[in-house]
Amino acid sequence: MKRIFSHPKALRKVATHYCPGCGHGIVHRLIAEVVDELRIRQRVIAVAPVGCAVVAYHYWDFDGCEAAHGRALAVATGIKRFRPENIVFTYQGDGDLAAIGTAETIHAANRGENLTVIFINNAVYGMTGGQMAPTTLSGQKTSTTPSGRQVSLTGYPLKISELLAQLPAVRYVERVSVHSPQEVMRAKKAIRQAFINQIDNLGFSLVEVLSACPTYWYMSARQAMDWVRDVMSKEFPLGRIR
């Protein structure tokens, strides 16, 4: 009998600490599936963020490194330059990649580092209790925007992917979502592409994933999926950006 579905080798069989309906777990699995399919588990080195995914290296079954909040792309640059034969990726939230780590992000992209970036946009800071992120939507309530994000005071949702797509050394940028089975399949395809680009030495590739945080959106898991589809993806349109 042909086996068509099983637990990815690159994903450890442990329970994660993520809340029900959280997008992190889905994306972890997609990365593990891609790593298995490309047969690169023994070459991969993950760089984990500071954010809800801080211990992602305990969920994957390959080498992993910690980075201080926002510094993942500097750490990944150091690893990849010294070990170009390895496949190095960062996994970062929106606070990590687009607030405290903005400089590291833009300059790693501008140098065209041959890296893969998986960027989890959940429009809030999950780990620290649901504060405003650079990607928080206008009007969205968070613990630091209690009456809704007011763009006149706090700026607009930051479209870091569109910004990065302007840089000549950037190879590939795509925004995907994991709110429905079809979108999950598209997300996996994009993640796969971002890893293949690195294997082929094509340079900086980033996949932004719109990812639910039911806990700090104060919604049920189901409502959160619908919110991504109906509201969030209007502000952050899905598709290939570069």
Next chain:
Amino acid sequence: MGRLAESKTLMSGNEAIGEGAIRAGCDFYAGYPITPQNELTAYMARRMAEQQRIFIQAESELSAINMVLGAAAAGARAMTSSSSPGISLKQEGISYLAGCQLPCVIVNIMRGGPGLGNIAPSQSDYFQATRGGGHGDYRCIVLAPDSVQEAHDLMMLSFELADRYRNPVILLGDGMLGQMMEPLKLAPFNSLKRGKSKQWALTGCLGRQPNVIKSFYMQEGQLEEFNRALQGKYKRIQMQQQRWEELYISDARVILVAYGTMARITRSVVRRLRQRGERVGFLRPISLWPFPQRAFRRIVERRPRANLLVIEMSYGQMVEDVRLAVEGRLRVEFLGRSGGGIPSQEEITRATARCRRR
């Protein structure tokens, strides 16, 4: 002179540090320009390329130290260099390097502070270097050369100690040492097989269980256990790595204590006073952490009535370690300036005379 020219080259301190790193087998350099260490960054840009090793001009000191963290995690001999304000920015990364037990070398060519200060030589980052500097209970090994030759040689040692103890090592110099030219006998190239012995390094998990480099311990009791292990390592370093130079201690009534550039000036004062028959001694800490307490304990035993005069290009930082080392059993006086002024030979001579009278 002819023989000297054959066996030695003339180099600035900054360049000698760079060449020391090259010869120690440094695989990876990342840095960000800042005076008075720019010659070192430029030297590494040229020499690392010649040697087909990795040089990156980072977008900030924050990024540079985190690139070093990545390279070190992957098993490289990695370094960065900067001067005081840039070293302040690196503190978060240094704390993570210490917490992840990663080897690396950090060169600080100190300038005047606080704030932007100025670019004059200074020794006012002693506290920052020897106390940890960033958050958490950690220590860096700190070595302080007083000549171009020693700066070069201590670079070789720095990489060795970093690897041996899996710990950051700081080479602490100042603008004067960085800029000054002196004849230098080059160290032989280190021939180690790079990265081979680092079982813990990130290389991809081919043929082994995955490795993880982290400083994060959330489970009850884990961090305390880890910190106890770190403290055990620091104890070992304190036992094994105290380094100093001493002169004329056996009959000294006043012992002058200084490190780095300040020690050069102090040593020449001591030599002059000795020629005049004065019973003056000299002690120069080379390892600032671990502080050479053993040297001071011996002075307490051998010269129980001597006075100590500590001289620094700061308003009194190392002097605290001297006082801790002698535990109140010897009188400790202090002379210091910083922000542009350097205690002169005359000032040191006068301060020595005051110490003798007491």
